[in-house]
Amino acid sequence: MTDAVTFIGLGTMGQPMVRNLARSVPVAVYDAAPEAIAVAARNEGVTALASLNDGVGASVVVLMLPNSKVVERVLGDPGDPESFAGRLRPGTLVIDMGSSAPRVTQQLAERLREREVGMVDAPVSGGPRKAATAELTIMAGGPVDAYEQALPLLRAMGTSVTHVGPAGSAHALKALNNLLSAIGLVGALEVLSAGAKFGLDPRTMLDVINRSTGRNQSTEVKIGPEVLDGRFQVGFSLPLTVKDITTALDLSTSLDLSPEVSQACVRFCQAALADLDGENPDQSEIARYMAKTTGVDLTRR
Template sequence: MTVIQFVGLGTMGAPMVGRLVDAGHRVYVYDVDAEASRQVADQSGAVHTADPRTSSDADVLILMLPNSDIVSTALGDSADPASLVRSRRAGTIVVDMGSSRPDTTKRNAETLAALGLELVDAPVSGGPVKAAAGELTIMVGTSDETMYDRVLPVLQSMGSAVQRTGPVGSAHALKALNNLLSVIGLVGGLEVLSVGTKFGLEPQLMLDVINRSTGRNHATEVKIGPQVLTHNWNVGFPLALTLKDVHTALALAASEGIDIPVSSAAVAIAQEALDALGTTAPDQSQIGEYLEKRNGVRFDGR
């Protein structure tokens, strides 16, 4: 059994906590939304904490937060005795499982190392359904073999595929690149369906053939049928967070001097969709809704 403090109980964090408790770990939970924290604790068997600094006995501190800025804010100033990071005892492993920027992850690792703490980046892929089933793909960035061995059983409680990617920051880089490729596949699939629909092909027929052919990808196989053709618009991942991740990938490409025109074009479409939809929190699949309006087509056959 590992004692874990888990901070961040959103769409992904809540089911991940359930998997940790089911695996026999003792889990303290915290979220800025105290009611959400209590609900997750009641439903999972975890322990609600009103202040994450009180769980100083935790061996592992897991952060499942939206971005690097929020991670840095949650950890607090390393010079402040009242900060979360200063409440951790030496040897604690801090696991950033959100989609943070690789450069910020590296800086946070240096700051924590000075306090005797180890930062491991371990972002996930798979969405809330796979999180609930314990079938996430988890990428792990650390060069420390001992730390990896210590944190591996915890990660295996939440994921069916745990892959070490290299030194700290490498996992966050790979996660951003994976999400960029995912957006390319989604936008590409929707554009192809737009052309075919305008021509007179039936969207579901096209999708069925594509998914038995060489053009298939994760979006055509998993997302477009149940969420776009039905107008459910509920992949379960906000478009705004999607764009945050892919902009991280674009920045990484720029820092390495790599020109990526196809990627940039796909991200531009996704950004146009977010700007045009006008809803408070559009789903990633609603890129399809935007393309319907832009191109004068309907994917639901009406």
């Protein structure tokens, strides 16, 4: 186990992850929002960093940031001695646990390797609820030695940790997983809407589907409480969903594939995001947009 960790990014996922990580190792935290730092620092074993650059001395730096652009902005150019990345000591390990673009991760890992700084991409699945209970599913990419160094820390935050390949591979798998999840959600909502318009009760349909071959994570976990009950609080935002599934689609098309189902799902989710009111709609609010396009409101039944 490492002796010090800097954790950057204290959003919906970062806060509970820090709380669990601090039970195993001292953690120093930073976020662009001072109030987020203050909340995290209330936990035992967590200290606040006055500035980002105060975190460069840690043996491990964990990033829980929204996307590659933010990662690049925070780390800066590894070749610039004035940047955060340029000031990291040789032997430091960077763990990017956000949903970054796999190609960008590959390039960043190579730049850091030139400075003898290791990198593991370790995105997570499970949402805020699993983050709170340290039951996240974590996929990790990078050299085996860097993965083994990161493993005790990752196990403090998740119950399933899998090394999936070289740098960038975990970010690729995370994006593809989220695309498959979105396909399952959109497909299930479309099927329930068709059944409801025919005259079937959506709750009865959902109950039968969840004991049949059509079930998926959305039918089992999301749609009942979040759509039919009208809570719309999956805990993962639609903007982040669109970002991740677009990343996955871009990866597929860059490999000269023609993923027609994926393309249709991404187009639908993009249209839903453009149509919905509010700055940060929940992923489950895709159902609100589908109600507009089909005339079938599953929530009201």
